Amino acid sequence: MKRDFLSFKDWSREELDSILKRAIELKDMRRKGVVSHPLTGKTLAMIFEKSSTRTRVSFEVGMFELGGHAIFMSPRETQIGRGEPVKDTARVLSRYVNGIMIRTFSQEVVEELAGYAGVPVINGLTDLLHPCQIMADLLTVIEKRGTYEGLKVAWIGDGNNMANSWIEAAGKIGFDLTLACPKGYTPNPMILGEAHKMATGKIRLTSDPFEATKDADIINTDVWASMGQEEEQKEREKVFKGYQINIELIKVARKDAIVLHCLPAHRGEEITEEVIEGPNSVVWDQAENRLHVQKAIMEKLMGGNL
Numbered sequence: 200m201k202r203d204f205l206s207f208k209d210w211s212r213e214e215l216d217s218i219l220k221r222a223i224e225l226k227d228m229r230r231k232g233v234v235s236h237p238l239t240g241k242t243l244a245m246i247f248e249k250s251s252t253r254t255r256v257s258f259e260v261g262m263f264e265l266g267g268h269a270i271f272m273s274p275r276e277t278q279i280g281r282g283e284p285v286k287d288t289a290r291v292l293s294r295y296v297n298g299i300m301i302r303t304f305s306q307e308v309v310e311e312l313a314g315y316a317g318v319p320v321i322n323g324l325t326d327l328l329h330p331c332q333i334m335a336d337l338l339t340v341i342e343k344r345g346t347y348e349g350l351k352v353a354w355i356g357d358g359n360n361m362a363n364s365w366i367e368a369a370g371k372i373g374f375d376l377t378l379a380c381p382k383g384y385t386p387n388p389m390i391l392g393e394a395h396k397m398a399t400g401k402i403r404l405t406s407d408p409f410e411a412t413k414d415a416d417i418i419n420t421d422v423w424a425s426m427g428q429e430e431e432q433k434e435r436e437k438v439f440k441g442y443q444i445n446i447e448l449i450k451v452a453r454k455d456a457i458v459l460h461c462l463p464a465h466r467g468e469e470i471t472e473e474v475i476e477g478p479n480s481v482v483w484d485q486a487e488n489r490l491h492v493q494k495a496i497m498e499k500l501m502g503g504n505l
Contacts, residue, residue: 203313203320204496205306206328207367212399215334215372222338222488222495229264229491236266237502241297243269245323246279246288248303249427253462254323254331257489258300258497265494267501270296289315298501304427319500321493326360326427327387331496332461333364335488337372339481340417342488343457347374353415353452354378355408356442356469357435358386361421361461366402370394375401379411381438408442415452418479419459420444420469436468444470449479457481 207215228235243262247255255271262269274280279288289312292299299316301309302323313320322330340347352369354362358380366386369376370393378386385404394402405411412418423439424432444458458470458479466472475482 201319205309205322206330207371212372218495219338222492225494226491237498238265238267241267241501243298244292244296245269246272246301248274253489254302257493261490261494285311286315293317328364329360330364331493333368334492336459338488338492339485350416351375352417353411355420357384359425362386363390366390366394369400369402370397373399377403377411379405379408409451412448413451415456417457418452421461422465423469444474459485462486
């Protein structure tokens with residue numbers, strides 16, 4: 200039976216932990232030059248309706264290193280951009296490829312694609328969720344802290360797709376999460392409500408970044424205006440002015456707190472140059488870990504290792 204990786208909702212904590220464990224193994228193998236090709240002869244279609252650096256390169260390199268092949272597809276080069284129904288694209292691609300990764304705007308598009316596809320579908324990003332990035336973040340936390348259990352995570356800024364996926368992760372696998380967001384820019388209430396029902400981790404909302412960051416082990420943020428929100432940039436700069444990860448904020452966290460950012464970063468806005476280039480920052484390890492965790496996800500979905 201095929202499975203998809205669209206959110207944390209359909210995966211158990213044990214399954215997510217097994218993917219993270221495998222990602223650590225794959226990273227170690229790569230470092231030692233050990234070659235493994237479990238996806239030999241298999242192909243991943245990569246649909247990009249949003250531009251990307253890390254998502255495209257990490258998935259493409261990941262497929263190559265697993266022995267498979269990746270095909271880049273943009274709206275300019277496919278019938279998707281000319282209005283072909285998602286369900287038609289899903290059924291046609293399923294006859295050609297062994298898996299589909301999509302990076303798009305609407306979560307509904309991803310859900311429809313998965314519903315009609317006969318092969319596994321991976322959510323590379325939507326406006327609602329970014330599960331692959333959070334898996335890379337959790338891998339980074341495990342590398343730096345040994346575990347995610349018992350840690351306090353602070354999210355500073357927009358209640359966007361990253362915040363929503365952090366909430367899903369906290370609800371599913373359990374750690375303390377406090378989100379500091381301005382009024383009117385809080386996370387999706389449905390996702391927040393579902394996570395609270397699971398009651399595996401403490402999830403709180405506040406409008407005070409210092410309250411969220413006090414004694415935090417992990418401090419995390421994203422740009423104030425995501426792709427598709429460029430026309431809101433000036434207004435958001437005013438609203439989010441106090442929601443910056445800077446030295447003053449770092450001082451109220453634990454001394455050994457780590458700073459995460461999914462990139463690209465707007466230095467001087469949501470994070471300062473001093474912090475992102477400072478000793479608390481692990482953003483480059485975090486970016487690298489997209490490769491390893493996505494290799495583990497693809498191997499799990501497309502390698503028959505269910």
